Amino acid sequence: MSMLITGIKELVTGDPEVEGAITDPLHAGLGVLRDAAIVIGGGGEDSAPTVQWVGHAAAAPAADWAIDLEGRSVVPGFVDSHSHLVFAGDRSAEFAARMSGTPYDGGGIATTVEATRSASDPELRTLLQHRVQEMRAQGTTTVEVKSGYGLTVEDEVRALRLAREVTTEVTYLGAHVVPPDRRDAAGRAAYLDLVCGEMLEACAPHARWIDVFCEPASPHAFDGEESRRVLEAGRAAGLELRVHGNQLSEGPGVQLAVELGAASVDHCTFLSDADVEALAGSGTVATLLPGVEFSTRQPYPDARRLIGAGAQVAIATDCNPGTCYSSSMPLMIALAVREMGMTPAEALRAATAGGAAALRRTDVGRIAVGLRADFALVDAPSWLHIPYRVGVPVVRALEV
Numbered sequence: 207m208s209m210l211i212t213g214i215k216e217l218v219t220g221d222p223e224v225e226g227a228i229t230d231p232l233h234a235g236l237g238v239l240r241d242a243a244i245v246i247g248g249g250g251e252d253s254a255p256t257v258q259w260v261g262h263a264a265a266a267p268a269a270d271w272a273i274d275l276e277g278r279s280v281v282p283g284f285v286d287s288h289s290h291l292v293f294a295g296d297r298s299a300e301f302a303a304r305m306s307g308t309p310y311d312g313g314g315i316a317t318t319v320e321a322t323r324s325a326s327d328p329e330l331r332t333l334l335q336h337r338v339q340e341m342r343a344q345g346t347t348t349v350e351v352k353s354g355y356g357l358t359v360e361d362e363v364r365a366l367r368l369a370r371e372v373t374t375e376v377t378y379l380g381a382h383v384v385p386p387d388r389r390d391a392a393g394r395a396a397y398l399d400l401v402c403g404e405m406l407e408a409c410a411p412h413a414r415w416i417d418v419f420c421e422p423a424s425p426h427a428f429d430g431e432e433s434r435r436v437l438e439a440g441r442a443a444g445l446e447l448r449v450h451g452n453q454l455s456e457g458p459g460v461q462l463a464v465e466l467g468a469a470s471v472d473h474c475t476f477l478s479d480a481d482v483e484a485l486a487g488s489g490t491v492a493t494l495l496p497g498v499e500f501s502t503r504q505p506y507p508d509a510r511r512l513i514g515a516g517a518q519v520a521i522a523t524d525c526n527p528g529t530c531y532s533s534s535m536p537l538m539i540a541l542a543v544r545e546m547g548m549t550p551a552e553a554l555r556a557a558t559a560g561g562a563a564a565l566r567r568t569d570v571g572r573i574a575v576g577l578r579a580d581f582a583l584v585d586a587p588s589w590l591h592i593p594y595r596v597g598v599p600v601v602r603a604l605e606v
């Protein structure tokens with residue numbers, strides 16, 4: 207069975223080479239078709255439908271079924287490549303304190319660890335499913351989910367098993383912080399042994415990625431050498447690498463991520479010239495999380511400096527109870543445009559193809575023949591309404 211989706215005022219394919227794309231600089235790199243149509247087909251019990259044809263509506267082939275979007279727009283489903291969705295409780299009081307001047311240092315993570323350990327499997331599953339639904343309702347169709355609020359072998363495995371129920375992009379983050387009861391030197395060393403030993407062994411079968419909160423400026427997180435050990439152990443266990451780096455200071459995270467060939471280094475808020483240069487010459491994506499700066503009152507990352515140097519940039523939500531309790535990719539796009547000086551086209555690419563690159567995925571983040579039918583519907587005559595109509599729910603995942 208095939209289905210024709212027609213009446214698309216603007217179709218962002220994400221493929222700059224697509225025939226008939228608008229060529230002005232406003233749409234650079236997006237492969238935008240006006241008055242477009244898509245044919246999808248295939249799919250069944252265990253496979254998603256795929257794109258069979260993309261082009262101008264006037265040239266569309268016949269199909270078994272047709273739906274008319276009546277002048278709305280379509281973009282690739284957002285790829286949110288960084289989130290911490292498996293948690294219980296919230297930290298609204300910490301947020302209020304921060305808005306009155308208390309700086310963020312990662313110490314509040316312990317509060318979420320306690321609440322998460324105390325929650326039952328069904329409670330955590332329900333919370334996670336609601337958050338994924340919240341994301342879909344705002345146009346996100348691919349999401350990465352980290353553990354990191356368990357910090358025992360059992361609780362980390364549980365988080366990863368639950369994450370696996372909602373996505374294939376599952377990340378082991380036992381090295382989120384050192385648990386509060388292990389903060390003395392011996393306890394810290396023993397925890398690192400656990401993260402790189404027994405915990406890794408138990409978690410690796412349930413995850414694709416390993417991540418570490420590399421931040422010498424936080425007493426709760428890990429320094430460069432500790433982070434290297436975590437990442438190398440993860441790689442030896444068959445996991446691919448991603449890094450939380452340079453969130454609170456010009457730390458070693460970016461250099462380490464590039465040296466070890468991580469898919470992405472996330473935050474990149476405080477960068478030296480050498481960091482920018484290293485990213486530009488690498489296959490490591492710089493993932494910017496502007497909701498974090500918005501919610502912690504930090505300076506935003508310098509996206510223009512990264513793009514100017516030639517680094518590949520993604521944007522993601524980092525949805526978590528501490529630094530950014532927002533699941534909204536449209537908000538991140540709006541912040542990237544208004545606060546980080548990205549053009550709307552750069553921001554949309556960073557939220558789609560950029561996120562796909564940060565997850566080393568070639569099957570999402572674009573709309574092209576042979577790829578999964580994975581779209582977001584914009585209830586407006588132009589994709590530009592995503593950043594333009596900030597705070598208004600104009601975009602949602604298109605269920606096909």
Ligand code: NIG
Binds near residue numbers: 314318450498527
């Ligand atoms: O990406 N910085 C480390 N981890 C999260 C915050 C987690 C939390 O505060 O609960 C982040 O910002």
Ligand code: FE
Binds near residue numbers: 290450524526
């Ligand atoms: Fe994070």
